[in-house]
Amino acid sequence: MVQPEAIYTSLRSGDRRVLSRCISWAESQREVDQAAIRDILDLDTSDDSRPTKRIAISGVPGVGKSTFINALGCRLAHKHEKVAVLAVDPSSSLSGGSILGDKTRMAELDSLENVFIRPSPTHGALGGVTAATRTAIQLCEIAGYETILIETVGVGQSEHAVSSMTDMFITLLLHNAGDDIQALKRGIMELTDVFLLHKVDDEAATKAAGPARGLLQSSINVLRPAHSFWKPTIGLCSSTTGFGMDEVENTIAEFFRKARQTGGLQENRKRQRIDWTKDEVQRIVAFAIEKQFSEHGTVERIKQHIRDGKHPLHIAKQLSLDVVQHF
Ligand code: GDP
Numbered sequence: 394m395v396q397p398e399a400i401y402t403s404l405r406s407g408d409r410r411v412l413s414r415c416i417s418w419a420e421s422q423r424e425v426d427q428a429a430i431r432d433i434l435d436l437d438t439s440d441d442s443r444p445t446k447r448i449a450i451s452g453v454p455g456v457g458k459s460t461f462i463n464a465l466g467c468r469l470a471h472k473h474e475k476v477a478v479l480a481v482d483p484s485s486s487l488s489g490g491s492i493l494g495d496k497t498r499m500a501e502l503d504s505l506e507n508v509f510i511r512p513s514p515t516h517g518a519l520g521g522v523t524a525a526t527r528t529a530i531q532l533c534e535i536a537g538y539e540t541i542l543i544e545t546v547g548v549g550q551s552e553h554a555v556s557s558m559t560d561m562f563i564t565l566l567l568h569n570a571g572d573d574i575q576a577l578k579r580g581i582m583e584l585t586d587v588f589l590l591h592k593v594d595d596e597a598a599t600k601a602a603g604p605a606r607g608l609l610q611s612s613i614n615v616l617r618p619a620h621s622f623w624k625p626t627i628g629l630c631s632s633t634t635g636f637g638m639d640e641v642e643n644t645i646a647e648f649f650r651k652a653r654q655t656g657g658l659q660e661n662r663k664r665q666r667i668d669w670t671k672d673e674v675q676r677i678v679a680f681a682i683e684k685q686f687s688e689h690g691t692v693e694r695i696k697q698h699i700r701d702g703k704h705p706l707h708i709a710k711q712l713s714l715d716v717v718q719h720f
Contacts, residue, residue, distance in 0.1 A: 452565030
């Protein structure tokens, strides 16, 4: 029997084992686990007011996301910030793999005391993964983590989901890949607050990044920014040499300063909580429909109705009422 108060107290004290266990419950499909999580989160009355930073890191595989998270995370952690790293990876549900599963590029970060790294769940549709990640963010914050870095693989599916749970969205791009920039979907560009041309290892490499930067700038000029308080910026950096990383840190700090000062961050989080609620209702109802179809001889009844000559629209209407009744 789960004691929500005891678990909540352990979480607040920063117990990482309890944090891991809670995230596993959030990822679980079992109703008892979901109920446990609901009871624990119900005890949290912070209402999103903690001064945390939720930052999405996106980009195609190979652009250097893990290396970048390692570099940025270490910088923040060395300044005594508590840093959590989570991932949303829709492809993992297809491949059975997981980004961040191999933490070798984050070995340095992973070794630090004030850092928590959680690979993406390896099962579940994107909706389920998204719901679990939203909850995981809140759990990390209860446990005292101040910066939450959320890695998403840049294949187009997960970016919107991740931007619906973060304050700031960073997209990494290869500095010498003009084609990548042209191929970047407008939708993803519109979510992005900070574009980083990555693997610019030194001053000399900034020259090579010139054309990509120009191309990006002209694309940004015609975009509607994601936030009214922020015009998207372009930075150049290297996670392996550290070139440009001071600037990256400054940009992040400036973004959060403006976001809080203008109230944009608080407003955004409020909107996200409404969307979270809506998504959750859809998920719960969809789950109930699945359950209805796998139980109560529903499929047999549909077949019978069809044999009786009933129209699918009528059958569907009746079944919907049944789902509501069984709820
Ligand atoms: P991810 O798939 O986006 O997570 O990319 P990884 O972090 O696994 O990095 C892919 C490759 O790029 C690895 O071989 C890294 O060592 C390399 N890499 C990452 N960051 C940099 C960088 O700043 N400069 C250079 N030259 N290579 C980098």
